[in-house]
Amino acid sequence: MFFKCKNCGGNVVYSPEKHEMFCPFCDSEKSEEREDGTSPEMTICPNCGGEIPVEEHTSATQCPYCDSYLIFNERVEGEYEPKMIIPFQLGKETCKKSIREKFKRNLFAPTDFLSEVRLNSMQGIYVPYWFYDYDTQCIFRGEGTKVRTWTSGNTQYTETSYYAINRDMDITFTKIPVDASEKMPDDVMDFMEPYNYSQLTEFRPEYMSGFYAEKYNMLSDAVEERARKKMNDDAMAMLRESYAGYSSVRTERQDVQITDSSAGYGLLPVWKYLYTYNGEEYPFYVNGQTGKIVGNAPVSQRKVWAYTGTLGACLTAVFIMLSLLVAWL
Amino acid sequence: MSEDIKKEAVRQYLHYFRIWFIVVGVLFVATIAAGISHYIRNNAPRGNTSAPTERIFDYADVLTDNEEEKLRIYIAKREKEYRVDFVVMTFSRAVEGNEAQKQYGYDSTEWEHNMMDIADNFWDENGFGFNKSFEGDGSVLIDNRYEGQRGEWLSTSGRVESSLSAWDVEDVLYAVDDYYDTDPYEAYKAYIDAVCMNLDGIMVSDFSGYWVGAIVITLVICGIYAGIHLRPNKAQKNVAVNAYVAGGKPMLRNKEDNFIRKNVVKRRIETSSGGGGGHHSSGGGGHHTSHSGASHGGGGHRH
Numbered sequence: 001m002f003f004k005c006k007n008c009g010g011n012v013v014y015s016p017e018k019h020e021m022f023c024p025f026c027d028s029e030k031s032e033e034r035e036d037g038t039s040p041e042m043t044i045c046p047n048c049g050g051e052i053p054v055e056e057h058t059s060a061t062q063c064p065y066c067d068s069y070l071i072f073n074e075r076v077e078g079e080y081e082p083k084m085i086i087p088f089q090l091g092k093e094t095c096k097k098s099i100r101e102k103f104k105r106n107l108f109a110p111t112d113f114l115s116e117v118r119l120n121s122m123q124g125i126y127v128p129y130w131f132y133d134y135d136t137q138c139i140f141r142g143e144g145t146k147v148r149t150w151t152s153g154n155t156q157y158t159e160t161s162y163y164a165i166n167r168d169m170d171i172t173f174t175k176i177p178v179d180a181s182e183k184m185p186d187d188v189m190d191f192m193e194p195y196n197y198s199q200l201t202e203f204r205p206e207y208m209s210g211f212y213a214e215k216y217n218m219l220s221d222a223v224e225e226r227a228r229k230k231m232n233d234d235a236m237a238m239l240r241e242s243y244a245g246y247s248s249v250r251t252e253r254q255d256v257q258i259t260d261s262s263a264g265y266g267l268l269p270v271w272k273y274l275y276t277y278n279g280e281e282y283p284f285y286v287n288g289q290t291g292k293i294v295g296n297a298p299v300s301q302r303k304v305w306a307y308t309g310t311l312g313a314c315l316t317a318v319f320i321m322l323s324l325l326v327a328w329l
Numbered sequence: 330m331s332e333d334i335k336k337e338a339v340r341q342y343l344h345y346f347r348i349w350f351i352v353v354g355v356l357f358v359a360t361i362a363a364g365i366s367h368y369i370r371n372n373a374p375r376g377n378t379s380a381p382t383e384r385i386f387d388y389a390d391v392l393t394d395n396e397e398e399k400l401r402i403y404i405a406k407r408e409k410e411y412r413v414d415f416v417v418m419t420f421s422r423a424v425e426g427n428e429a430q431k432q433y434g435y436d437s438t439e440w441e442h443n444m445m446d447i448a449d450n451f452w453d454e455n456g457f458g459f460n461k462s463f464e465g466d467g468s469v470l471i472d473n474r475y476e477g478q479r480g481e482w483l484s485t486s487g488r489v490e491s492s493l494s495a496w497d498v499e500d501v502l503y504a505v506d507d508y509y510d511t512d513p514y515e516a517y518k519a520y521i522d523a524v525c526m527n528l529d530g531i532m533v534s535d536f537s538g539y540w541v542g543a544i545v546i547t548l549v550i551c552g553i554y555a556g557i558h559l560r561p562n563k564a565q566k567n568v569a570v571n572a573y574v575a576g577g578k579p580m581l582r583n584k585e586d587n588f589i590r591k592n593v594v595k596r597r598i599e600t601s602s603g604g605g606g607g608h609h610s611s612g613g614g615g616h617h618t619s620h621s622g623a624s625h626g627g628g629g630h631r632h
Binding site for chain 1: 334337338341342345346349350352353356357359360363364366367529539540543546547548550551554555558559561566567568569570571572573574575576579580581582583584585586587588589590591592593594595596597598
């Protein structure tokens with residue numbers, strides 16, 4: 001499917017700034033009309049009939065010929081229909097500005113790293129995520145000490161009191177996110193967090209127009225271990241917080257039991273900027289909702305030598321001239 | 330790399346180092362100006378023509394005629410090079426005690442005070458000084474060979490006074506001391522060499538120290554600079570532990586902290602008395618004004 005403008009026939013896209021559908025050709029708002037292709041083949045553009053390269057898990061892409069954003073019905077419906085989505089809140093221009101701001105002090109980055117042309121290649125991608133809910137019962141048993149010290153005359157007293165610590169708490173975790181994409185690096189996707197779930201909404205294919213997307217390509221069971229680890233770490237941290245204040249604590253038993261669990265499928269927005277330098281790829285990811293950036297800028301060896309060498313040469317020149325000035329004045 | 334990117338890279342580079350280039354440029358101009366000024370000064374004729382041309386006053390007859398001649402030539406060479414006067418005066422008479430004070434009309438009965446006065450007065454009365462009489466650039470080393478009151482005193486004036494710290498004066502005197510008893514000619518030559526070394530300042534005496542320091546500072550600054558700019562911008566995990574907890578906090582069903590037992594350990598505090606210390610005094614030459622009102626520096630060693 002794709003969304004066509006009723007007024008001009010152009011491709012209508014979702015505007016993160018306006019939070020609604022927008023035609024970039026005639027500036028019309030909410031003028032979209034859903035058009036489903038007539039060809040059963042996914043690789044044929046329903047707008048221009050051109051052949052489009054479609055990867056195995058792609059659910060939305062752009063036609064290389066007519067630039068229309070296409071959404072593949074069979075990859076957003078049925079078993080692949082997301083239950084929830086956070087629509088893009090940050091547009092490309094805002095992300096470009098954020099990236100420039102973050103990396104402007106990276107002096108040794110290649111000159112064109114932050115150039116307009118390169119940053120324009122940035123793509124908005126909806127990444128498939130599994131969201132896990134857990135009801136848990138957490139138990140802690142241990143022995144804690146509290147130490148008090150005082151001095152009387154020339155004697156120092158140290159009193160150690162021992163306590164039996166018992167904590168039982170119920171923790172309900174909701175929507176622990178784990179990406180369901182083989183292509184997206186797990187550690188980077190974890191760094192993308194947190195997302196603000198107050199903007200989580202029911203899925204509509206309109207949100208995907210203007211962006212790229214993937215359907216989930218890792219099953220819920222396959223990635224749940226990551227969610228459980230996050231849940232377990234957070235539960236342990238909350239247990240520790242509950243008995244803070246002791247000088248030392250010896251653990252006798254701690255346990256996190258899951259009493260109920262479920263998983264839901266949804267999409268989260270990520271901007272991806274892929275910079276290639278000296279044959280190596282440097283991917284940068286920007287949280288499409290919060291603007292958080294993950295990625296390291298490449299280093300231009302030529303710049304390192306030029307800038308550090310110039311600084312060294314300037315310092316040496318200053319030292320030489322100061323010594324001459326002192327001697328001659 | 331396209332032409333546009335190359336141009337942009339050069340523009341960024343020039344913009345980034347503009348302050349440095351301005352500083353280096355200004356220093357360069359100042360250095361050239363100082364160099365020209367230095368050249369003109371060094372090639373200007375001697376400013377003080379009223380002082381005696383003799384530099385060696387060997388009243389105690391410490392040097393042979395040959396040594397005096399050699400020293401005269403050496404002093405002339407060094408004076409031309411450094412544009413300061415080097416004077417050596419030897420004598421042999423009492424400079425300490427009541428009797429000496431009465432006999433010679435000294436201000437003081439002390440060796441140091443009188444040696445200083447003699448040196449300063451000798452300089453002032455003869456009107457030494459390369460660039461100008463009286464308060465001009467140069468120094469005089471006086472050497473008293475009177476038995477029991479032997480020793481030398483260095484009096485400095487003008488540029489020599491301002492260039493030599495109390496420690497530098499001590500260095501000069503120690504250089505003299507090395508030959509004082511064995512070879513007076515070498516001792517006076519050592520005095521001239523030591524003063525010259527100190528006049529050279531950073532260019533000779535501290536040459537290695539200055540450049541080692543400069544190289545180390547440059548390398549350290551460049552290292553820190555490169556390190557700061559090569560440091561990766563690592564993203565931080567900033568997900569709160571309760572980010573995915575319904576209601577933002579857990580439901581605490583049971584919270585018990587039951588006292589079991591306690592124990593008390595006593596420890597006697599050892600008191601210790603100590604301390605003390607000492608003091609040391611340091612000596613050395615200092616700046617003062619002579620009877621005729623000229624400023625002098627210097628110091629002396631008694632043998």
